Amino acid sequence: MAIxxxxxxxxxNLRALRLTAGMSQERxxxxxxxxxxxIQKYEKGANRIASxxxxxxxxxxxxxxxxxFAGTGADAIAETGATGAAGLPRDPQVLRLAARLDALPRAQRGPLITAFRVAVDTVEAAGTAAAAGAPHPTDIDTTPRCGAPPLSH
Structure with a gap:
């Protein structure tokens, strides 16, 4: 029988919420x-979960x-005001990273979030530039022009 x-x-959603909560399948x-x-069968959708x-x-x-029920269509009907789980990442590594980051004190978390945003922005910008045909920064000719001294490393 098909799932x-x-x-x-x-x-x-059960799996994503469980991982976000840092809870094991056993717990x-x-x-x-x-x-x-x-629990494994529930998370795969192989067995239905009783109400x-x-x-x-x-x-x-x-x-x-x-x-x-986020993402099933039923979440649009149930006007509970609860935040839906559909926006949660499904990759367990991403969920574990988010949980570890969330566990840090705010003073340590803030700089890491800023560094991560900068890194993601850089990767996205490089992808956008490459898609537009722009040269990769390492492909740019750095030969001095007009008698300027050579760049030293």
Missing amino acids: DPVDRTVGL LAAALGVTFQQ SRLIAAAGALGCGLADL
Whole structure:
């Protein structure tokens, strides 16, 4: 039997919210009264999650029910005011990095966020320039002109 797209999306949201909360499959399983293998099946969308377990999962993860249904179409209907999980990254490495960054004191976090933004802006600008046919900075001719002294390294 094929996996229903709604079950798959709810499962992906469950996984994203669990990882964002820094919770293991084992810990979530204990909170829901199931095995960690059952959590794996939920996260893959292979097994449907009973409504009572969805409520328990939302409580354990500290989110709203709408967060679990984000991206399914049901989230547009459920006007709970909860922030949707659809905007969360699905890559576990990105989620772990965000959780580690969030755990740092604000004084340490701020400079790292600024450095990250600068790095991303630089990568995006290089990609945009390359797409527009601009030369890569290392491809630019730095030969001195008009008798200027050569650049020293």
